[in-house]
Amino acid sequence: MIPDGRTPVFVVTGFLGSGKSTLVNHLVSREKDSLVIVNEFGEVPVDHHLIEAAQERVVALPNGCLCCRLRGDLEETLIGAAMRRRRGDIAGFDRVIVETSGLADPGPVAQTLFADQALARDFKLGPIVTVVDAADAGGRSSAAAIARAQIASADVVVFSKLDRAPDPSTAKAEVESINPQAALLEARFGQLDPALLTHPKMGTYPIFRAGAPHASSIRTFILGFEKPVKRELLERFLAVLVELRGADLLRVKGVVALEGGQSVLVQGVRHVFDRLRPLEAPATGLVFVANGLGKDEVAALWRAMSTLQASAMSCQKM
């Protein structure tokens, strides 16, 4: 086994007022060796005052939106934290929890971790946790695109304020229609077993539900592979897909078996993909959460490329 050793970065996102800070407070109280990075949209750093525990480890980024204006600061904060840990200036931490702005698309945080080699040496993307207010479906409609992106990116969706929701089934149906692959958890007063975040049941629906209703144009599907694939072909396929429709790839994730016996973890958000990392796990195919892009188109591209490559190889043999 090739050990990883990198520290996971949990991304906790969710719409304004959904209960992110309450959840983060609870996580920090249960998982003491966490480094929490809080980000707010606006001039007044409100949320970090709500983080009650581990004050000395809290790094607040009070200026602007994490996803657009403060990406550089997140990199610096993480690299600085790794350096301080290595030097013994701080004791250490087992995970990082990034609480994004309520108006942030979490995708760029993931992209930062994939694309920055210095960062990727010490950190890896952990679960993207999206907090959804079960009692306030209407509030999300004020910035529907961002709310949908947050749900579409999620590995885990945590429903909050269930005690106040007259009918949480509406919120659940909304999430399932956007991202049926996400694990669905419930938090009352922000309380949740942190182990569920690191070892969630992988999706409410282990296999994508055919015919699931979709919100707007977001599609979720699995591209399976009948047999192990060539690494070079997989890399080219992903590159072409990104070139053609990168902006619409809200989340791509899966384990793919390669020729030669190795399996690799594929992870991508929009235009940015992590390098293929060896992983000892059963192949799952590639799970897509995409905007305006269906399985037929993606499967057609794969078929075309694999056929053309096979043809090219037979020509070379002649």
Next chain:
Amino acid sequence: MFLNMKLLAHHTLNGFGGMGEGMAMQLARDGRRVLWLAHESAPKNFTAVDVSDPRAPRVIAQTDLPHAQMRSNSLEVAGDLMAVAYQVTQFGLEPAGFELFDISVPEKPRSISFFDASGPHSRGCHQLWFVDGKTVHMACADPELKPHNPKDDQIYRIVDVSSPSRPRAVGRWHLPGTMQGDDAPPPPRLAPKFDAGFRAHNTNVYPERPDRCYLGYLDGGIMVLDISEPSRPRLVSRWTNSPPYNGFSHTVLPLFERELLVVSDESVMDHAADWPKLVWILDARDERHLVSIATLPAPPLDAFRSRGGRFGAHNLHENPPVPGAWKSDQVVLGTFFNAGVRAYDLSDPYAPREIAYFVPPAPEGSPAGSVQINDVFVDDRGIVFTVDRHAGGLYALEMKL
């Protein structure tokens, strides 16, 4: 300080927590796991700790040395036999050599025999390797030899203990030019400040290559010896980093299937005065031509050199070929004195990565003012056991990878 390692238990060993570089696990007949530990200095000889539950280690035996001018420092266990090294502080003192014990009842270790290596030019045995129950490979003086320089007294020696009550010396090797009567000219010494001597340290022999000894030889670098004829070991190859480095090559860990050697130096001066002391990765595809391809990324010098005591490389987990020991050719663990115990991923041998570490706080009573992590042993449950040189005793850690 930690990364992917968590403290399970800490035991100061009844107030005698100054530990050497002998750590070996016995899988006792009654199912217990007993960790045997050599002390760094008198008055204690060795301590046995029941670590069946690594969260609740218990001292079950602790023995005393006959006098204060000696130390055990090193021990090894093979089945119910244990070999313990004895090194004296002055030439000519006794006992110098090693002692064999029957540890079938761990609470009552019973002496079986003593191999005497004392003499006017001997400080006895500093380190030994004993994994097959038949042969002790050791860094020990030979009373028949007289070194040109007294620092060069301990050589590589092979002792047959297949009859445990009658240990019998069967072979030896020393760096040519270091003993009187040699035809070879004396090797050039390091600068006086760093001259630690040309003598053997770790003497590892593995079942994968029973005809090879992987030998650390302090200022002489490392050697691969052909021991297919134990009475006449022959040099296959030698690799040295000093000068320009500052000597004290300590351990050679072969990763056979990877065709790599992992070589540790030992830091022997406080405040990193002999820096850099590193762990080296050698390409051993051709054992006659060893090539250095990388070093393990060291903790930052400026952050550690002034923390007290030594800082730099020392012992490795040596994949001992015995039941109960963890073996890996992907992950290497080493000890770095005040920078604790550290684990490295060698999946890319050209670019090793640090993946875990644990640095305990300064133990109470430590003269160094910092922890001085001295040795490490990992069992086949993945529990990392590590010891402090002066006062801290034993730390049991869980490695989360």
